[in-house]
Amino acid sequence: MHNGDSTKIKASILREVYEDNLRIADPHLQPIHNRYRQGIKKLSRPVPLLFVFFACLLFYFIANTGQQQGPGAVDAVTIQPVFPWAEIIYKQQRLQSPASTVSFDAGRLLNYDLLLNHNNIRLSAIFGLGVQTIVIDPGHGGKDPGAIGSNGTKEKDIVLDIALQLRDRLQKTGRYKVLLTRDTDTFISLADRVKFANEHHADLFVSLHINALPQKEFNVTETYYFGPPSDLHTLRLAEQENRGSEIMTGDFKDMIKKIGNVLKEQESETLASTIQHNLFSNMEKYDRVIADNGIKIAPFVVLLGVNAPSVLVEISCISKREEETNLNNPEYRQRIMASLQKGITGYLSQRQTQVVKGENNGKKIHRKNT
Amino acid sequence: MAKKSTAKTPENKLLVGIDLGTSRSAISADNGKKKWVASYVGWPRDFIARKVVGKPMLFGEEAVKHRLSLDMYRPLKNGVIKEGTARDEEAVKELIHHLITLVQNAKDAEKIRAVVGVPAESFKVNKVALKKAVAEFAESLFVVSEPFAVAYGVGALDNALVIDIGAGTVDFCIMHGTVPAEEDQRTVLTAGDYIDQQLFTFLEERYPEADFNLNMIRRFKEQHSFVGESKENVEVEIPVEGKSTVHNITDEIKRACESILPAIVESTLELIAKFDPEYQDAIRENIILAGGGSQIKGLADYLETTIGEYGPTKVKVVEDPLFGGADGALELAREMPEDYWTEL
Numbered sequence: 001m002h003n004g005d006s007t008k009i010k011a012s013i014l015r016e017v018y019e020d021n022l023r024i025a026d027p028h029l030q031p032i033h034n035r036y037r038q039g040i041k042k043l044s045r046p047v048p049l050l051f052v053f054f055a056c057l058l059f060y061f062i063a064n065t066g067q068q069q070g071p072g073a074v075d076a077v078t079i080q081p082v083f084p085w086a087e088i089i090y091k092q093q094r095l096q097s098p099a100s101t102v103s104f105d106a107g108r109l110l111n112y113d114l115l116l117n118h119n120n121i122r123l124s125a126i127f128g129l130g131v132q133t134i135v136i137d138p139g140h141g142g143k144d145p146g147a148i149g150s151n152g153t154k155e156k157d158i159v160l161d162i163a164l165q166l167r168d169r170l171q172k173t174g175r176y177k178v179l180l181t182r183d184t185d186t187f188i189s190l191a192d193r194v195k196f197a198n199e200h201h202a203d204l205f206v207s208l209h210i211n212a213l214p215q216k217e218f219n220v221t222e223t224y225y226f227g228p229p230s231d232l233h234t235l236r237l238a239e240q241e242n243r244g245s246e247i248m249t250g251d252f253k254d255m256i257k258k259i260g261n262v263l264k265e266q267e268s269e270t271l272a273s274t275i276q277h278n279l280f281s282n283m284e285k286y287d288r289v290i291a292d293n294g295i296k297i298a299p300f301v302v303l304l305g306v307n308a309p310s311v312l313v314e315i316s317c318i319s320k321r322e323e324e325t326n327l328n329n330p331e332y333r334q335r336i337m338a339s340l341q342k343g344i345t346g347y348l349s350q351r352q353t354q355v356v357k358g359e360n361n362g363k364k365i366h367r368k369n370t
Numbered sequence: 371m372a373k374k375s376t377a378k379t380p381e382n383k384l385l386v387g388i389d390l391g392t393s394r395s396a397i398s399a400d401n402g403k404k405k406w407v408a409s410y411v412g413w414p415r416d417f418i419a420r421k422v423v424g425k426p427m428l429f430g431e432e433a434v435k436h437r438l439s440l441d442m443y444r445p446l447k448n449g450v451i452k453e454g455t456a457r458d459e460e461a462v463k464e465l466i467h468h469l470i471t472l473v474q475n476a477k478d479a480e481k482i483r484a485v486v487g488v489p490a491e492s493f494k495v496n497k498v499a500l501k502k503a504v505a506e507f508a509e510s511l512f513v514v515s516e517p518f519a520v521a522y523g524v525g526a527l528d529n530a531l532v533i534d535i536g537a538g539t540v541d542f543c544i545m546h547g548t549v550p551a552e553e554d555q556r557t558v559l560t561a562g563d564y565i566d567q568q569l570f571t572f573l574e575e576r577y578p579e580a581d582f583n584l585n586m587i588r589r590f591k592e593q594h595s596f597v598g599e600s601k602e603n604v605e606v607e608i609p610v611e612g613k614s615t616v617h618n619i620t621d622e623i624k625r626a627c628e629s630i631l632p633a634i635v636e637s638t639l640e641l642i643a644k645f646d647p648e649y650q651d652a653i654r655e656n657i658i659l660a661g662g663g664s665q666i667k668g669l670a671d672y673l674e675t676t677i678g679e680y681g682p683t684k685v686k687v688v689e690d691p692l693f694g695g696a697d698g699a700l701e702l703a704r705e706m707p708e709d710y711w712t713e714l
Contacts, residue, residue, distance in 0.1 A: 009527045009547045010705060016549040017702065018710040021501075021512045132559070174540075174560035174633030 133177045134170060134344065135202035137302065138163035139209040142187025147212035149324035156185065158318070158327050159208040165337040170344065194305030204271065205310035206344065207302050210327070212319040219320045221283050222293035223276035224312040225268035226303035267309030269295065274350065275313060275343030282339035283316060286326060290316065313340070383509070384480040387699025388469055389487045389516060390500075392446045393537030393562065393662065395465060396696040399473040400704060404693055407431070407468065411461040412440030429468045446489060447538055463503040470507050481509040483711055485699040487519030490534075490541040491557045510711040514702065516695050517543035518550055520660040523698025524688060529652040531641065533634065534695075535663025537562040540634060542641050544653060556641055558633045562663055565591055569619075569626035573608075577617055580608040590619065596667035597627045627666050635676050642680075650681070657685045660694045 138159040140146030146155030160182070167178045179200055181193045188196075197205050211220060272295040280292045303310045315336055318324050326332045385400040396406040407430030414420035419439035428436055443461035470482055484507075488500055493515035504511050514522075517532040521543060526532065528547040533540065542556040570587050573580065586608070594604040604620045638657070642650050654677060659670060670685040677683045688694040 006525070006527065012547070013522070013527065013549055014702070014706055014710065017512055017514060018706070020549060022712075171560070171564070172629070172632075174558040174564075174630070174637075177559055 133179065133200060133202050134204045134206070135179050135181065135197045135200060135306075135308075136163045136166055137181040137193050137197070137205065137207040139207060140187075141182050141185055144187055147210055147318050149212075149318040149327075150216075150321060151324055151328075153318060153324050153328055155210040155212075155318060158210055158333065159315075160185065161330075162315070162333050162337050162340070163208055165334060166340055169337065169341050173345070176348075190301045191305070193302055197306040197308065197310075202306060202308040202310075204344070204348075205302075205306040205308050206271075206275070206340070207300075207310070207312040208340075209312060209314050211314040211317045213317050214319075216319045216321070219283075219287050219290040219317045219323050220293050220314070221276070221280050221290060221316055222314045223272040223279070223295050224298045224300060224303065224314070225265070225272045225295065225310070226297070226300060264307070264309050268303070268311055270350070271309055271344075271347045272311040274347040275311060275340060278339045278343035278346060279313065279315065279336070282335055286332065286335075287316075287320075287323065382480045384474065384482055385700060385703040386470065386473060386482060386484045387487070387519070387696045387701065387703055388466065388484055388504075389519065389693075389695030389699060390446060390462070390466070390489075391516070391536055391661075391695070392444070392489060392539060394692065395469060396693050397469040397473055398693055398696040398700040400700060401473065401475065403473040404696070405469065405472040406692055406696075407465070407472075408434060409446060409465060410434055410442060410444055411464050411468075412437065412442045414439055415441055427464060429465065459499055459503060462500065463506065466504050467507050482507060482511075483703060484508045484511040485519070485703040485706070486511060486513050487516040487695045487699045488513060489536065489539055489557070490515045490517055490543060490555045491539060510713055512702070512706070514699065515541070515543065515550070515555065517541045517555070517660070518545070519696075519698035519702065520688065520694045521545045521658070521698070523694060523701050524658060526656060526658055529649055530656040530658060531638065531653050532658045532660060533638065533664075535561055535630075535634075535659065535661040535666075537662065540630070540637075540661075540663065542637050544641055544645060546645075546649065553644070554641075556637050558637055560630045560633045562591070564630060565595070565626045565663075568629045569622055572622040572625055573617075573619060576622060577608065577610075579610050580615070580617060581610065581612075582608050590623065591626070592662075592665075594619075594623050595627050595665070596624060597631065597672050598668035600624065600667075627669075630663070631672065631676075635673070638673070638677060639680065654681050655684045657683065658688060659685060660688045661691055664688060664691050 138156070140154075140156040141160065142156075144156065146159070148154055163180055164183060167180055167183075170176055170178045179196075179202070181196050182188050193207075211222075213220065276292075276295050280290075283290050284292075298312075300312050303312055316323050316327070318327060387398045389396045391409055393409055394406050395409045396404070398404045410430055410433040412428045412433035414423055414426070420426065422439050423436050428440060433440060433442060441457075443458055445458040445461035445465065466486070470484075474480070474482075484504060486500065486504055488496070493500075493513065497513050501511070501513050504513070516536075517534040520534055521527065521530060521532045527545055530545045532543045532545065534543070538559070538561055540558045540561045542558075543550050544554040546554070566584060566587050569591060570582075570584060573582065573587070590604075590606050594606070596604075600620060603618055604623050605616050605618050607614045608617050609615065642653055645653060657673065657677070659673075663669070664687045670687055673685045674683050677685075690697065
């Protein structure tokens with residue numbers, strides 16, 4: 001690098017650092033002229049077509065909702081810093097008309113109700129909540145063996161083995177921090193499991209269980225997320241899994257209030273369905289008559305208390321003799337683990353395509369007092 | 371390289387560069403002082419603990435030593451301050467304050483002008499909180515992403531890729547003559563701490579009778595880490611039933627260190643491939659390894675060979691991984707024009 005070049009580059013970099021830091025103090029500041037150039041440079045780079053397509057689609061959607069907006073929803077929202085795609089579009093606008101203001105009045109563009117109630121739009125995608133910490137919760141443990149097969153195989157051992165493998169596999173990708181509520185054969189109350197997940201700021205919570213049915217010839221795979229029970233069978237199962245939760249009724253009532261959490265429910269549902277889909281396609285290869293009970297809603301304490309999107313997987317039924325034999329086979333367990341991993345990463349990548357990661361985890365949506 | 375210090379620092383001002391790391395934090399000041407501490411902050415748990423440790427707050431190794439009496443915080447674990455954790459924010463603040471007092475000359479000390487390098491992910495997510503945290507102790511300051519500070523320090527401003535291998539994260543950052551934008555940066559979570567975990571598991575499997583803890587594991591890693599082939603065996607002393615016994619851990623060290631390689635190679639290739647094709651070769655020939663992980667023996671050679679399959683590759687290691695970030699930040703502070711230092 002020539003000395004002159006280097007000095008020039010340094011001067012421009014120092015200026016950018018200065019302007020960047022000014023913007024930290026005041027995010028409404030206009031981007032500097034350098035940014036325009038950078039913007040042009042970046043736009044000339046090959047941008048994946050899919051990305052642009054989604055960006056336009058979302059922008060079109062938000063712009064359209066603005067027309068239906070009544071008075072008194074959201075006053076004014078600065079959208080620009082939240083979505084990188086918005087920044088690109090915004091940069092284009094700025095390039096065309098440098099005199100326009102930075103933060104445009106999004107009160108006209110965003111209808112809060114619509115945002116919350118529209119099924120096609122996922123909140124996590126809007127606010128760019130990326131996943132970092134996955135908590136896997138192998139059910140039961142220690143004095144609580146969980147379901148027991150007729151040959152004495154215990155639910156607690158099977159789910160622990162699968163969970164340990166799942167942790168290692170997910171961790172190898174380098175993308176997530178994966179924690180287990182227990183990595184040994186110890187008893188942990190449901191309340192402590194919930195506490196663990198919340199204390200470690202779990203972004204995703206997956207509880208692993210194995211079912212046992214009175215009808216020993218049946219084998220079923222199902223995945224739950226929190227909600228009022230959909231049928232008697234589910235209620236019975238919830239009672240079974242909630243036993244020993246050590247959570248008081250008062251706390252439970254408080255927790256119930258959380259059901260209104262739209263984001264969590266939406267995400268939990270999607271997570272449940274990707275896991276269920278992958279798990280079932282795997283189980284079907286081994287047991288042709290295994291039933292796909294799909295995703296269900298149930299009031300499991302662990303699912304309610306954890307702040308993050310959470311699901312409970314009932315992998316299969318140990319009460320069926322053949323299934324018990326299968327579960328004792330390490331290779332079989334590894335397949336189950338792989339299908340769970342596929343489900344989780346499938347969900348995450350699905351989210352990745354929708355998540356256009358926002359700065360500050362979406363904090364930069366400002367309400368203006370107008 | 372441009373000549374140092376374009377602007378003369380006014381009297382009674384102290385310029386500092388701070389590298390706020392997940393595992394270690396370092397400070398370099400223009401009075402020549404350099405210090406580092408482990409990024410731990412601990413508050414005594416109760417009044418008895420307060421009496422035992424004799425201080426209202428402990429930092430670094432001292433905090434680790436007294437950890438049983440303390441509420442311990444490693445505020446930037448995983449590279450970010452978790453949202454809503456007031457204590458973590460406070461810990462960051464105290465850590466910065468502590469670093470500054472380490473290099474200040476006297477009590478009535480100079481006014482501080484600081485450039486603070488923080489993990490890339492944290493820069494993205496927490497820059498407002500971080501700026502607030504430093505604001506109390508500095509007259510004026512800038513927050514930048516850590517790999518950028520390293521790049522600035524070694525003068526790799528154009529067509530370069532900095533890979534900063536820390537404890538909690540590996541940060542990647544492409545430099546192309548401007549302050550790197552979000553898409554020029556990448557963070558993966560399999561870093562130094564992950565190697566420790568892996569090594570712990572491998573040793574537990576191979577020597578179930580040996581008695582060791584995570585601190586010892588970290589020490590083994592720092593002394594012996596390598597990837598690829600090693601001519602010598604790595605032998606360490608680990609107690610077995612109270613008796614110090616020599617164990618061969620060559621394979622385990624190698625496996626643990628190599629466990630972070632796939633993610634590093636993948637991210638490097640991905641970042642370069644996304645960049646303007648005309649400049650990809652130039653970047654591949656200017657890869658810079660920084661952070662504690664850059665000290666893994668054989669790492670630069672391994673990356674040169676593996677990434678070399680995609681075209682000529684050169685990988686350099688920064689001279690001083692402990693102070694690379696802080697020195698880079700100080701360099702930025704020195705060269706920052708006087709009128710950019712606005713009072714907070």
